[in-house]
Amino acid sequence: MAEFRRLSYSLIKYRCLIGLCPLFSKTAQTQNLTPCLCRYKLQRRIPSRYVHTRSLVLSQYMKSQPSRDDTEIDIVSEEEKESRLETVQELVDNEEDDSALLEFYVNKAQNEMDYMDDVDYHDIENVNKRLFFKIVDVWLKDVGSAKRGHRDFVQTLLNSLSRFDVECDISAYVKLLDCFPDGKHTGLKRDHWYWSGFADKISDHLLGQQLMFVINEHGAIPNDQLFNKTTDLFGRFSPVTLKARSLLFWYPRMVAHSPHPISIADFKKLTPTELAFNGLRQINPGVDCHYHNFAVDKSRCKEVIDSDKIDSIISCQSEKQKEQLAQHDLSIPVYIEGPFVVYYRLKKVQYYVMRANPSQAKVEEPQNQRTTIVSDKEWWSQFYGVDYQTSKPYCGKTLQFYPEEDFFPTVDIVDGYGDKKSEEISLIDSDTQSAEGPVYAIACTDYSSPVALQSWVRGLILDNPVLREASVVFREEQSFMLNAPKDDPNESDYENIDIRDI
Amino acid sequence: MATTAVGPCHSRLTVMTPVIRRWLAYGGKDSRPLLKAVATPINCPRRFLPKVGGTRHQETENQMVVQQEEVIYRPRQVRMDWLGMKRSWKYVLKTVRSMFSSVTENESTARLFKKDHVMYYFRNSEDLSYWYVMTDEDYGGHSWAELRQGLNEMTAMFRGYLSEKRPRDLLPTTDPLQPQPPYHGMVYLETRPFLTILDKREYMSLTGFNAVKLRLRGDGRKYDFEMVCDCGFEKRIAYVVPIYTRGGPLWQEIEIPYVKFMAKMEDGGYLLVRQRGMGYAMLENFRFKLQDGIEGPFQLEIDYIALIQNSTFPDEGTDNKDPWEPINATIG
Numbered sequence: 001m002a003e004f005r006r007l008s009y010s011l012i013k014y015r016c017l018i019g020l021c022p023l024f025s026k027t028a029q030t031q032n033l034t035p036c037l038c039r040y041k042l043q044r045r046i047p048s049r050y051v052h053t054r055s056l057v058l059s060q061y062m063k064s065q066p067s068r069d070d071t072e073i074d075i076v077s078e079e080e081k082e083s084r085l086e087t088v089q090e091l092v093d094n095e096e097d098d099s100a101l102l103e104f105y106v107n108k109a110q111n112e113m114d115y116m117d118d119v120d121y122h123d124i125e126n127v128n129k130r131l132f133f134k135i136v137d138v139w140l141k142d143v144g145s146a147k148r149g150h151r152d153f154v155q156t157l158l159n160s161l162s163r164f165d166v167e168c169d170i171s172a173y174v175k176l177l178d179c180f181p182d183g184k185h186t187g188l189k190r191d192h193w194y195w196s197g198f199a200d201k202i203s204d205h206l207l208g209q210q211l212m213f214v215i216n217e218h219g220a221i222p223n224d225q226l227f228n229k230t231t232d233l234f235g236r237f238s239p240v241t242l243k244a245r246s247l248l249f250w251y252p253r254m255v256a257h258s259p260h261p262i263s264i265a266d267f268k269k270l271t272p273t274e275l276a277f278n279g280l281r282q283i284n285p286g287v288d289c290h291y292h293n294f295a296v297d298k299s300r301c302k303e304v305i306d307s308d309k310i311d312s313i314i315s316c317q318s319e320k321q322k323e324q325l326a327q328h329d330l331s332i333p334v335y336i337e338g339p340f341v342v343y344y345r346l347k348k349v350q351y352y353v354m355r356a357n358p359s360q361a362k363v364e365e366p367q368n369q370r371t372t373i374v375s376d377k378e379w380w381s382q383f384y385g386v387d388y389q390t391s392k393p394y395c396g397k398t399l400q401f402y403p404e405e406d407f408f409p410t411v412d413i414v415d416g417y418g419d420k421k422s423e424e425i426s427l428i429d430s431d432t433q434s435a436e437g438p439v440y441a442i443a444c445t446d447y448s449s450p451v452a453l454q455s456w457v458r459g460l461i462l463d464n465p466v467l468r469e470a471s472v473v474f475r476e477e478q479s480f481m482l483n484a485p486k487d488d489p490n491e492s493d494y495e496n497i498d499i500r501d502i
Numbered sequence: 503m504a505t506t507a508v509g510p511c512h513s514r515l516t517v518m519t520p521v522i523r524r525w526l527a528y529g530g531k532d533s534r535p536l537l538k539a540v541a542t543p544i545n546c547p548r549r550f551l552p553k554v555g556g557t558r559h560q561e562t563e564n565q566m567v568v569q570q571e572e573v574i575y576r577p578r579q580v581r582m583d584w585l586g587m588k589r590s591w592k593y594v595l596k597t598v599r600s601m602f603s604s605v606t607e608n609e610s611t612a613r614l615f616k617k618d619h620v621m622y623y624f625r626n627s628e629d630l631s632y633w634y635v636m637t638d639e640d641y642g643g644h645s646w647a648e649l650r651q652g653l654n655e656m657t658a659m660f661r662g663y664l665s666e667k668r669p670r671d672l673l674p675t676t677d678p679l680q681p682q683p684p685y686h687g688m689v690y691l692e693t694r695p696f697l698t699i700l701d702k703r704e705y706m707s708l709t710g711f712n713a714v715k716l717r718l719r720g721d722g723r724k725y726d727f728e729m730v731c732d733c734g735f736e737k738r739i740a741y742v743v744p745i746y747t748r749g750g751p752l753w754q755e756i757e758i759p760y761v762k763f764m765a766k767m768e769d770g771g772y773l774l775v776r777q778r779g780m781g782y783a784m785l786e787n788f789r790f791k792l793q794d795g796i797e798g799p800f801q802l803e804i805d806y807i808a809l810i811q812n813s814t815f816p817d818e819g820t821d822n823k824d825p826w827e828p829i830n831a832t833i834g
Contacts (some may be wrong), residue, residue: 064798257745285752425810428620485663
């Protein structure tokens with residue numbers, strides 16, 4: 001009786017392998033089956049007790065149980081069986097399994113960190129990043145060439161990339177591709193344009209697609225290594241390679257639309273002054289701009305600023321703005337408006353603008369006076385008959401070096417076919433100038449007191465002596481960006497309307 | 503001393519988002535009274551009775567208080583669409599006049615004699631009625647936006663607050679291995695469709711020009727400038743270009759050749775594998791969309807949108823043509 005029970009238990013345990021037995025399967029009699037082609041039988045539905053998704057946790061659990069020899073009779077009551085299954089099912093259904101798996105490997109990797117890691121990952125300074133790569137190496141060593149349970153492992157790491165500061169690093173995603181089982185008989189590769197449509201292992205390809213999606217979301221820069229590895233793993237005709245190819249194709253084209261592109265990885269390393277400089281370069285474009293960093297007297301300032309914020313005042317002024325400021329009318333004050341806010345990538349930068357009012361900026365020419373030119377550059381060159389800079393003689397009275405050539409006809413190069421076309425943009429282009437005055441300079445600082453602005457003006461006086469005599473007035477603005485409400489202020493207008501009435 | 507800038511915002515025109523009622527599940531209030539029969543004892547003091555404003559109480563012989571329903575004033579259901587007929591008659595006259603007018607008077611042919619053509623500009627407050635605003639509030643989001651005239655009364659200001667707070671419908675998955683489903687707040691400003699005779703949909707024409715020119719002043723954020731093409735059979739393709747605004751007090755002029763627009767499905771977020779030339783004949787509208795994933799306020803001032811002819815820009819481009827397209831397009 002006991003032997004019969006033992007046989008029945010072993011049959012139940014290994015019923016997945018019944019297909020191999022020629023006595024119990026018809027297909028085995030008709031075809032010459034080898035173990036490799038029997039995969040359909042092996043992949044039949046298996047109860048959750050034997051599912052390999054939690055293989056590691058289960059194996060740990062099973063190891064903790066005392067081992068029983070086959071000679072012993074297992075008289076196990078049904079209640080004990082159910083309780084054992086319940087505990088296993090709880091582990092399977094419990095949401096803490098991901099963290100348990102991750103914590104297990106984090107602790108293991110931390111214990112196994114040795115001097116060889118300094119050699120392998122010598123270019124990585126961040127300890128958390130090194131830990132990430134070490135975790136993957138430890139798992140690969142534990143698991144073996146079959147790489148069982150790779151989907152869970154890759155998914156848990158994908159969900160916890162920010163913990164290791166590795167989300168912007170493409171080498172981490174390339175390393176994750178090492179966790180997939182690689183070989184001829186995995187059934188993963190899709191290399192034929194037609195037969196790939198009938199292929200299996202869809203969950204692996206879906207996981208690969210999710211990996212590409214995460215790369216795009218976090219802003220990591222794709223490289224050829226990523227694409228080559230995906231083709232070697234998943235094949236040419238898989239949606240994973242398509243996504244990797246589209247990442248490689250579109251990333252430089254999207255970046256080309258921005259004037260000063262910067263990756264998120266480099267953006268996170270920026271200091272506050274570098275952030276202010278880049279923000280000013282975005283606001284005030286121009287190759288010939290002058291940038292200065294003026295120190296602020298902190299003892300006189302009322303507020304105390306953190307180390308993350310901009311302590312000093314960084315100013316930016318272009319050549320054209322300098323010339324406009326030099327022509328400023330001294331009877332009218334120069335206004336400093338602020339504080340305003342601009343977004344630079346993910347962070348906000350606070351800035352102040354030095355400008356004049358619009359109607360007072362225009363210099364009105366007196367109309368009743370009669371003016372005559374006494375001497376001019378052209379007059380002198382006509383007087384001497386020689387060019388001032390090159391000392392070349394002119395030909396005749398005209399300011400030309402060579403005589404007119406009548407052999408070749410003169411052609412006026414005009415855009416189009418010489419038709420007179422009407423322009424509309426030039427009619428409306430200059431409307432806003434009448435409402436807004438010229439900008440003289442822009443500065444960035446996180447201080448809100450006028451002490452910082454005083455140091456800015458003091459610093460600009462060297463290049464712009466007009467500021468010594470003109471009066472500078474600080475006009476505090478209430479900008480929408482600093483005081484924007486989170487709820488719609490216009491909602492009260494249609495509170496009483498009901499959609500059923502319409 | 504705080505003084506105002508150039509001038510306060512005198513003309514305040516707010517174009518409202520489409521009416522969205524807060525359903526009771528969201529904790530909203532239904533202010534309309536319902537017909538209820540309330541039986542009260544004789545000795546119950548009046549102050550404990552349910553109060554409804556403006557109702558008429560009828561005390562019957564049985565001391566039952568019945569609250570009458572208030573008269574609900576609904577807008578009149580118009581049978582003849584007179585306004586629509588007026589609009590259609592305007593276009594009928596226009597087409598008839600164009601048959602007997604010269605080449606320069608007709609709008610479509612006058613384009614051939616123009617160097618630039620300004621399509622939208624906001625010098626009057628009535629010009630704002632050609633645009634409307636949509637937010638993610640329609641599917642449970644929490645961002646808001648408005649369109650009003652700018653401070654200098656010559657531009658349009660599109661501003662609001664973009665929130666990344668997830669809607670209540672978008673629950674996290676029960677599977678512990680799956681991460682939270684992706685969601686980003688979205689806000690866009692779109693032109694109204696062109697409707698002519700009997701509300702027939704007309705499309706924009708980009709013929710005669712090479713590029714789109716925009717003059718705007720943003721806040722440093724990345725906006726998507728889109729042109730939506732109606733391909734029929736409820737298939738809509740959007741031609742997108744990202745605009746990285748500089749922000750600041752200075753105006754920004756952007757020239758975008760037609761060739762640089764990237765095709766994507768309007769419903770999906772991915773660019774199409776098959777990139778072909780833009781469908782000029784069926785372009786419906788312009789759209790400024792914000793979906794960059796940064797929570798915070800936004801502000802975009804638009805001066806004008808024009809079409810220009812620039813001979814340095816190419817007419818047929820190879821920027822978005824992928825040599826791997828024949829292979830990639832056949833993959834399922």
